[in-house]
Amino acid sequence: MHLSIPTSINYLTGHIDAENVVCKETALGALKGVFADESQRAKGAQDQVVYKVEMLPPQQKEGELNFGVSHIEPGSIGDEFHMTRGHIHQRKEQAEFYFGSQGEGLLLMQTEKGEVSIERVFPGSVHHIPGFVAHRLINTGNTRLSALAVWPAVAGHNYDFLDEVGFKIRIFKSSTTYKVVYMDKFD
Numbered sequence: 001m002h003l004s005i006p007t008s009i010n011y012l013t014g015h016i017d018a019e020n021v022v023c024k025e026t027a028l029g030a031l032k033g034v035f036a037d038e039s040q041r042a043k044g045a046q047d048q049v050v051y052k053v054e055m056l057p058p059q060q061k062e063g064e065l066n067f068g069v070s071h072i073e074p075g076s077i078g079d080e081f082h083m084t085r086g087h088i089h090q091r092k093e094q095a096e097f098y099f100g101s102q103g104e105g106l107l108l109m110q111t112e113k114g115e116v117s118i119e120r121v122f123p124g125s126v127h128h129i130p131g132f133v134a135h136r137l138i139n140t141g142n143t144r145l146s147a148l149a150v151w152p153a154v155a156g157h158n159y160d161f162l163d164e165v166g167f168k169i170r171i172f173k174s175s176t177t178y179k180v181v182y183m184d185k186f187d
Helices: 038-043
Strands: 022-027 049-055 065-072 096-102 105-111 116-121 126-129 133-139 145-152 169-173 178-182
Touching: 065 133, 096 133, 105 126, 105 145, 105 169, 133 145
Parallel strands: none
Antiparallel strands: 022 049, 049 065, 065 145, 096 126, 096 145, 105 116, 105 133, 169 178
């Protein structure tokens, strides 16, 4: 018999400890059209990392699951908090789970019909994202926001949702914490 040591995760930071971790960084320059104030985004340092994703090597087969962690850095573009691009799954019926690891923020969810819900993300929070729902993480805090994710390998990611429909609300800084702003039209 052989005793192996499995992959581990630091629940306080969301860091995956494995040799074969896949990392993808998304810099401000790759987020054209994501923030409400495009001129402010264009003025920022285009190589500034807004968020990164660590994940175990992706699985492809039906029935398999993928595991990763999103890390959103604190900051804002104008008064709009840093956030992920957001997506809906290519196979829209596929659900996903997020687990808050560090920091504080919001999970924005929107159905294809435009119904919006927002959940607070914090260390230990658990979030079920149903099928047919677009989702985005927003860092409303002063430290890194990290959330673990588990999703079906066959789900895929459709980022064209932003161009086709878009999120109908935005989260901006306010004098207390944040304010929710409904857009006159979808982005």
